[in-house]
Amino acid sequence: xxxxxxxxxxxxxxxxxxxxxxxxxxxxxxxxxxxxxxxxxxxxxxxxxxxxxxxxxxxxxxxxxxxxxxxxxxxxxxxxxxxxxxxxxxxxxxxxxxxxxxxxxxxxxxxxxxxxxxxxxxxxxxxxxxxxxxxxxxxxxxxxxxxxxxxxxxxxxxxxxxxxxxxxxxxxxxxxxxxxxxxxxxxxxxxxxxxxxxxxxxxxxxxxxxxxxxxxxxxxxxxxxxxxxxxxxxxxxxxxxxxxxxxxxxxxxxxxxxxxxxxxxxxxxxxxxxxxxxxxxxxxxxxxxxxxxxxxxxxxxxxxxxxxxxxxxxxxxxxxxxxxxxxxxxxxxxxxxxxxxxxxxxxxxxxxxxxxxxxxxxxxxxxxxxxxxxxxxxxxxxxx
Amino acid sequence: xxxxxxxxxxxxxxxxxxxxxxxxxxxxxxxxxxxxxxxxxxxxxxxxxxxxxxxxxxxxxxxxxxxxxxxxxxxxxxxxxxxxxxxxxxxxxxxxxxxxxxxxxxxxxxxxxxxxxxxxxxxxxxxxxxxxxxxxxxxxxxxxxxxxxxxxxxxxxxxxxxxxxxxxxxxxxxxxxxxxxxxxxxxxxxxxxxxxxxxxxxxxxxxxxxxxxxxxxxxxxxxxxxxxxxxxxxxxxxxxxxxxxxxxxxxxxxxxxxxxxxxxxxxxxxxxxxxxxxxxxxxxxxxxxxxxxxxxxxxxxxxxxxxxxxxxxxxxxxxxxxxxxxxxxxxxxxxxxxxxxxxxxxxxxxxxxxxxxxxxxxxxxxxxxxxxxxxxxxxxxxxx
Numbered sequence: 001x002x003x004x005x006x007x008x009x010x011x012x013x014x015x016x017x018x019x020x021x022x023x024x025x026x027x028x029x030x031x032x033x034x035x036x037x038x039x040x041x042x043x044x045x046x047x048x049x050x051x052x053x054x055x056x057x058x059x060x061x062x063x064x065x066x067x068x069x070x071x072x073x074x075x076x077x078x079x080x081x082x083x084x085x086x087x088x089x090x091x092x093x094x095x096x097x098x099x100x101x102x103x104x105x106x107x108x109x110x111x112x113x114x115x116x117x118x119x120x121x122x123x124x125x126x127x128x129x130x131x132x133x134x135x136x137x138x139x140x141x142x143x144x145x146x147x148x149x150x151x152x153x154x155x156x157x158x159x160x161x162x163x164x165x166x167x168x169x170x171x172x173x174x175x176x177x178x179x180x181x182x183x184x185x186x187x188x189x190x191x192x193x194x195x196x197x198x199x200x201x202x203x204x205x206x207x208x209x210x211x212x213x214x215x216x217x218x219x220x221x222x223x224x225x226x227x228x229x230x231x232x233x234x235x236x237x238x239x240x241x242x243x244x245x246x247x248x249x250x251x252x253x254x255x256x257x258x259x260x261x262x263x264x265x266x267x268x269x270x271x272x273x274x275x276x277x278x279x280x281x282x283x284x285x286x287x288x289x290x291x292x293x294x295x296x297x298x299x300x301x302x303x304x305x306x307x308x309x310x311x312x313x314x315x316x317x318x319x320x321x322x323x324x325x326x327x328x329x330x331x332x333x334x335x336x337x338x339x340x341x342x343x344x345x346x347x348x349x350x351x352x353x354x355x356x357x358x359x360x361x362x363x364x365x366x367x368x369x370x371x372x373x374x375x376x377x378x379x380x381x382x383x384x
Numbered sequence: 385x386x387x388x389x390x391x392x393x394x395x396x397x398x399x400x401x402x403x404x405x406x407x408x409x410x411x412x413x414x415x416x417x418x419x420x421x422x423x424x425x426x427x428x429x430x431x432x433x434x435x436x437x438x439x440x441x442x443x444x445x446x447x448x449x450x451x452x453x454x455x456x457x458x459x460x461x462x463x464x465x466x467x468x469x470x471x472x473x474x475x476x477x478x479x480x481x482x483x484x485x486x487x488x489x490x491x492x493x494x495x496x497x498x499x500x501x502x503x504x505x506x507x508x509x510x511x512x513x514x515x516x517x518x519x520x521x522x523x524x525x526x527x528x529x530x531x532x533x534x535x536x537x538x539x540x541x542x543x544x545x546x547x548x549x550x551x552x553x554x555x556x557x558x559x560x561x562x563x564x565x566x567x568x569x570x571x572x573x574x575x576x577x578x579x580x581x582x583x584x585x586x587x588x589x590x591x592x593x594x595x596x597x598x599x600x601x602x603x604x605x606x607x608x609x610x611x612x613x614x615x616x617x618x619x620x621x622x623x624x625x626x627x628x629x630x631x632x633x634x635x636x637x638x639x640x641x642x643x644x645x646x647x648x649x650x651x652x653x654x655x656x657x658x659x660x661x662x663x664x665x666x667x668x669x670x671x672x673x674x675x676x677x678x679x680x681x682x683x684x685x686x687x688x689x690x691x692x693x694x695x696x697x698x699x700x701x702x703x704x705x706x707x708x709x710x711x712x713x714x715x716x717x718x719x720x721x722x723x724x725x726x727x728x729x730x731x732x733x734x735x736x737x738x739x740x741x742x743x744x745x746x747x748x749x750x751x752x753x754x755x756x757x758x759x760x761x762x763x764x765x766x767x768x
Contacts, residue, residue: 049691079719113687113716293765308429312428312430379678380679
């Protein structure tokens, strides 16, 4: 159930001294091979952090020997000096594990605009290299937490003899555009980097790209997939992609379940749409409506706010023929008032909002959270 | 300073019994002429409320004799029956003031999905007609309030002998797309409906369209401009447009200053952009970032969140050459760390965030609010 579930990987999480709290803050994942194939997807934010800029270059040849991740600082918007820090971090890892810097991806998370304490990073790399272990996944997952309250891990073992496992962090600034958090997934299946890339893009498009906690796109989002080939099994690509998607979906749901201050996990499902793109446009518009998200916090099935958000889109549908249901209760049916909202119970953690457009046969969901006092508190009173 | 500041108009606000609270809830504005020229802009939400659908037809010929506005219910998403209620409301006013129903615009505000109590509406129309007065503007402005804490009014008297005055309501679901609230502006200048339409679209594009409190577009947004010609003065069109813009800007600022739960009024100003559209795209992206808005609530000049939001846009700029300043203090300069954030004081109500793109000579601002416990409370705990 972790980033070391697949054969051929070792990992560690250590206290480097980057975080003032003294908690674990540096993780290392090492691929022992025989393969070192890799693929990655990254934030499309134009202020992509220094580690993202570095890792995009490092992975360009489809090969990675190691990934180093730190919490306690995002190293974003730190200028040329910050970029040099990411390069230096890769060099430190390369020296420690015995590879070239261009085989090392770097991921950072924490506050934007703060330089990393490089002495602490160097200490952490030394400690983590010494601690690398085949059961080190859980400690690595713990070391990348920021406002996360629990580590996020998932794995899937195929009957064919290969395994996919991964870890993730992320509790805020969660909105898609290829990826929305730091995620490392490993596999011991025999796949080349082009196959990994195709599978990863398919999986993230269906999972992380459809998680939208607060509509805010990070500068540091990174999802990496590493293959060791250590199982010596060449998988069926479709089966592998499905397993990868399942692991990514589990990690995405864990991220939303731990989102800052949230009290409800919400699926906005749009059905009978003319196209999947239409369904996603509407689902995302609803998921980003602060008024809708506040209503859910108040346990109110406010379908008016759902429609108001849907009405801002260009998706194909007839407003006079739309249905809205909350947890299976149709509160707006065929463009007219439906069941009384008192028939809906939203006191549970999970909320399902369904919009039926009656415009076609496509459907899609976006997963989001409610907007709560806790979200405002975490994002107004954080130490900065 | 009100909707009756211009000659040729009478108004009233009365207790019709629509609101359970027993507060004033129906307003009437009557144009005595000699002209009855009018123009309007409406929400582009595809779930436009019944009164919006009615008023768009009523104003199609450029003529209005009266506007009736109710609070206590938006009459949105109420189906065919709700539309019939808006038609009936116009007929009641037409009978009472002596015009045709197609000369009466109808505006409603309040909860979505609730039918209006038509007996109360009929009572209100009778009472309001009897109460119409040349100094009735303030009572009309009070009767359209919902979660507003103060009425919003503005006026401008030209040295040439004509006047523009208006009223507005709106405290939530404030985001642009032609208009974002209920607004009635009157003038006694001699202008035809085509001139009014051009002036109104110019004014709203620069004012209401640039106010974005919470990114949520209403189903009921309406801005109406009525001309009586009672001053008998034909104005210089440019001067009139400028005066109208000034009145609309005052009303827009009043709306934001009274936005639900807000503790800061924020101007996001983008300068040296390649185009005005680019400047607006970035300013709106920042203004809609919940993380940015929470940071301002916490009095933190979190420029990282400003850049993260700007980085999601397609506007032309070089991320390595951007400046960010809070209240005049440059915290990010030429793509590098600038003044320490401790140099910025955000304890006052007004906050100015400036992004200089160094990509051209265009500039634009969006006005918004912070995201607070109060906003969540008002939108989670409202009675529904």
